[in-house]
Amino acid sequence: MSMDDVMSKLKAVNEKYRMFHAMTDDTSAGDADFLFSAKDNLTSKDMETCAGSRILEGYHPVFDATSISKLRDAGGKLVGKTNMDEFGFGTFSTNSGFEIPRNPYALDRACGGSSGGSACAASVIEDHISLGVSTGGSICCPASFCGVYGIAPTYGRVSRYGLIDYGNSLDKIGVLSQKATDLKKYMELIAGKDDRDPTSMVQPDFDTSYTKMRSVAIPKEGIEGLSKEVEAAFNNAVEQLKGMGVDVEYVDMPSLRFAMPAYYVLATSEASTNLARYVGMRYGHQDGDRTQKFDDFFTEVRTKYFGDEAKRRILLGTYARMAGFGGRHYAKAREVRQVVINDYKKVLADHDAVLAPTMPFTAPKFDDISKMSALDSYKADYLTVPANIAGTPHLSVPCGYDSEGMPVGMQFVADHWNEKVLFSVAEDWEKQFDLKRPEVSI
């Protein structure tokens, strides 16, 4: 399909899958070299940017995120901003203040989250790449549920200038695509130092030369609590990997169990300070009663336009930072982060990557999600959170399908700055894996 064909069908595709919050009105690709979409927490000059939150409704940023401007400079055309959990707060993109993206393999199921719209676009639209953002697993989770490849690079590899913050010490911008080869190609475009984001300035050169993956370690903690079908697909994939000449060893990584509580302390503490700026004064909704005192006005706007999950995380984070708790929770969580990093470093000294399924189950139905408690959905991230808290690069590949045809993903975690080994194994995997694309009838 040509790019113009894709453009002409974009509206209809979106009607069906609801991946875009804002999208272009253009029906032709013009002189673009490629089409891309971006998660709606990346600022774009030409499209409303809301980060999935109604509090930002109507906000048109005055600047492009570095990752978006770099793709535009390389000849890319931004076609849409993708639906997501509000500010990234979720595992299924159901915490969106706007539309909820539908799974390309079954419309009554979720795309995963929080970059659900990005994974959906990458899965449904031909020759498409989408920018996602991961804080605790928000790239690999939806990549797994939507049957695409997705990479979250090392923390600091891609400039976060123009990223609407969730947890600044955790947020990473990455790429999702049907093709493993695209991950490297487009990561090369968006990676690199940017003096507008000091945390991007310490990275070494982005070496993407082919480096065959020789060995992986599978942590016992990473294969607990899996659904039967995920377990079966994963075991099958591990056999395939062995056939590709990859050594597989089962190891203990006890610290992985503590990553989850530490993650929620760090992420919500940072998030609660990041969300403090949304008070209805400078952007987004400003329609509170202005005759009130300023703090009552702020409360009115925030109460009206933040979703339940945003409110929950503000409360959790504020509690964690509060007098008497700050030292106990936040400092402790940072210590745990270091322990997790040390655990990865130890295992990665002898192995090229740590491997486990990406998610413990396949994409759930919306009906089932509505029955889950907040804690249930937090727990679903236990496989993706450790690499995110460690800031280590991780990449999810589709590795099988369950009995209902829903994709299963597995996730490789490499050492800091060692993305090249992930690109290499994904490309090798792609050559022998039978990818089943969803049926897209428009």
Place this chain on the structure above:
Amino acid sequence: MKIGLECHVQLPTKSKMFCSCPTEECEFPNTHVCPTCLGMPGSRPVLNKQVLVYGIMIAKMLNCEVNDTTWFARKTYFYPDMSKSVQITQYDNPIGERGVYYLDGKKPIRITRIHIEEDPGKTKRTADLTSLVDYNRSGIPLAEIVTEPDIATPAEARQFLTQMIGDIRHLLDIPDDLEWEVKCDCNISVGTERVEIKNVSGLKNAEKALHSEMVRQIAMIKAKKKIVRETRRYDPERDVTVSMRVKEFEDQYGYIDEPDLGIYHIKELADSIRIAESPQNMILRMTSQYSLDPKMAKQLVNTSVDLAILFEDVAKEFGTADAIKWVGGPISANWRAMEDRGVNDLSKLKGFIKDFADGKITDTQCAIEIKSFMTGQDAAAAKEESAGLETLINGFLDENPKIVTDYQKNDKAANQVIGYVMRQTGGKYSSAEVVEAAKKLIESRI
């Protein structure tokens, strides 16, 4: 009574602390702003390194220990002028800690810490009781200096602030004519409970606010009422402090480290920074080094550090006596006049002193040359004026010969001459000039 101060001073950088917006004053509101200082989603801070340099300089001046590593923290609170509802400041590992600063060279005031932080914007009330916010100041770099409660009285607080601010202005090379706002949070406890008076502008108001709060607390104690720990505000119009809210403790701001900025290793930078001697220390050193009357040392340094440096140069080249006679005398007296004329050729002045030291000119000639060079008066007029002064003094001494004998016991007797001349001429001559001439003429009669 215990008084401790938290003093905010602006650091004189050209651009703001975390963005490249200019710091200069601006006529129109919300002009010197960008996504970063407006706190727009997706923007982030990039540290202006000069802020660290100035912070380290002040830390050194206050004899603080400069931390090897320093970093920033987020202080979260809701106020319309705070664009991010988060202020980037320092909490753990501020730039400097545990310093001491000597009041008048004698009384130690312990410095708890000095940290750097960004200024919020400004809220302005309009006539119809709505408020407008101007973010031009948002992100201007500030240093906050926190003292231990070592200050004994409101007057001493003012003295401390005057001296310290003078030293910091000199250190950071802030022009004398530049308006430079200093804001203080003043903590005072007459009994056991501490009250904070927030955001007092200016040194005079700091003293007045503390005084008025002291009077209030004493009255409370006398009436056996309980003083509550709270934050108050000073109303300069009515000269009273007004309760704002029950005091927030620092940890209620829920500080976390600022994750967008890293850890700064500043040991090397700090080692490379040498700071100039503070005016206060210069006064102390000159007093002892040249056995100077402390008043003269103070007068020289406070008139201008350049004048004090000239004194030292002359003392080195021609001896302390000539430095006191000429730099402490006519040069000091005419310094402002010379500055006003934009003259700064100090080698000329040294030349006159050299001629005098070499015996080429008499002291009267030397005084006339100096004065005419510095004030731009022609030598003849200066001579005439000087002669006029001398005639006046001689006449007075003729009528009051007792002054000469009194002077031998106590040189304060010369003050009678000064008073007389001042009354007769109404400030035509500077006091330094009159003193010099009076002493010269009295001494010639002994």
